[in-house]
Amino acid sequence: QADNVARRRVLLKLSGEVFGGGSIGVDPDTVRSVAEQIAAAAGQVEIAIVVGGGNFFRGAELSHNGMDRRRADYMGMLGTVMNALALQDFLTQAGVDTRVQSAINMHQVAEPYIPQRAIRHMEKDRVVIFGAGTGLPYFSTDTVAAQRALEIGADQVLMAKSGVDGVYTADPKVDVGAKKFDHLTYDEAIVKNIRVMDLTAMTMCKDNNLDMLVFGMEGDGNVTRALLGEPLGTVVTP
Numbered sequence: 016q017a018d019n020v021a022r023r024r025v026l027l028k029l030s031g032e033v034f035g036g037g038s039i040g041v042d043p044d045t046v047r048s049v050a051e052q053i054a055a056a057a058g059q060v061e062i063a064i065v066v067g068g069g070n071f072f073r074g075a076e077l078s079h080n081g082m083d084r085r086r087a088d089y090m091g092m093l094g095t096v097m098n099a100l101a102l103q104d105f106l107t108q109a110g111v112d113t114r115v116q117s118a119i120n121m122h123q124v125a126e127p128y129i130p131q132r133a134i135r136h137m138e139k140d141r142v143v144i145f146g147a148g149t150g151l152p153y154f155s156t157d158t159v160a161a162q163r164a165l166e167i168g169a170d171q172v173l174m175a176k177s178g179v180d181g182v183y184t185a186d187p188k189v190d191v192g193a194k195k196f197d198h199l200t201y202d203e204a205i206v207k208n209i210r211v212m213d214l215t216a217m218t219m220c221k222d223n224n225l226d227m228l229v230f231g232m233e234g235d236g237n238v239t240r241a242l243l244g245e246p247l248g249t250v251v252t253p
């Protein structure tokens with residue numbers, strides 16, 4: 016690391032569907048390939064990751080089916096920890112030192128969430144994975160991505176998407192005339208009802224001046240390219 020030159024620091028959000036490869040549970044081949052792409056950028060850029068958990072449980076869905084929302088949300092958060100451990104495993108296999116920090120204490124498998132320590136890990140070229148969301152029901156991991164990015168001083172939030180390579184004027188799978196944005200503002204996204212992340216998360220990014228990149232997972236080395244700051248996807252700014 017060059018003296019006195021601040022490295023780019025990013026917060027990568029990987030939703031649960033990235034881990035499940037489209038189904039329930041963890042698909043090892045999918046996680047391995049994402050881990051290898053992260054490994055290709057590690058060391059050149061400081062990387063923290065927030066993992067979703069929709070491949071296991073979503074609290075809102077469970078509560079629609081009769082569970083207490085709060086308990087269901089805790090189940091959702093616990094699911095994200097399993098994704099965090101899977102990713103840690105494949106990152107370690109790819110030669111990257113990795114630490115998991117959990118917002119719900121579980122010392123046998125993860126450190127507690129300590130932002131200053133997370134920063135220290137990144138300075139030492141370790142990748143940090145944040146599991147268990149905020150530790151609080153009624154939040155989403157998108158909001159966690161915004162909050163953690165702000166707290167660790169990330170330059171950009173990177174939202175990895177499956178099946179779409181950026182933000183469009185309409186759903187490109189439904190509307191053939193849909194056009195991709197190279198850039199848009201949070202206000203435009205909010206007014207046009209484009210949910211690149213949930214509203215709480217977008218408001219947090221907007222109010223605290225945090226840039227976001229929305230990009231597609233598919234395509235050669237896209238995760239590596241996004242981490243390194245190469246132009247792709249759609250940039251969203253305040």
Ligand code: UDP
Nearest residue numbers: 031067068069073074088091148149154156
């Ligand atoms: N969750 C929560 N608080 C948080 C983050 C997540 O209660 O701070 C729960 C919530 O039930 C959510 C689930 O964990 O549905 C999985 O997270 P999310 O749906 O954001 O995962 P993704 O859609 O990214 O796979």
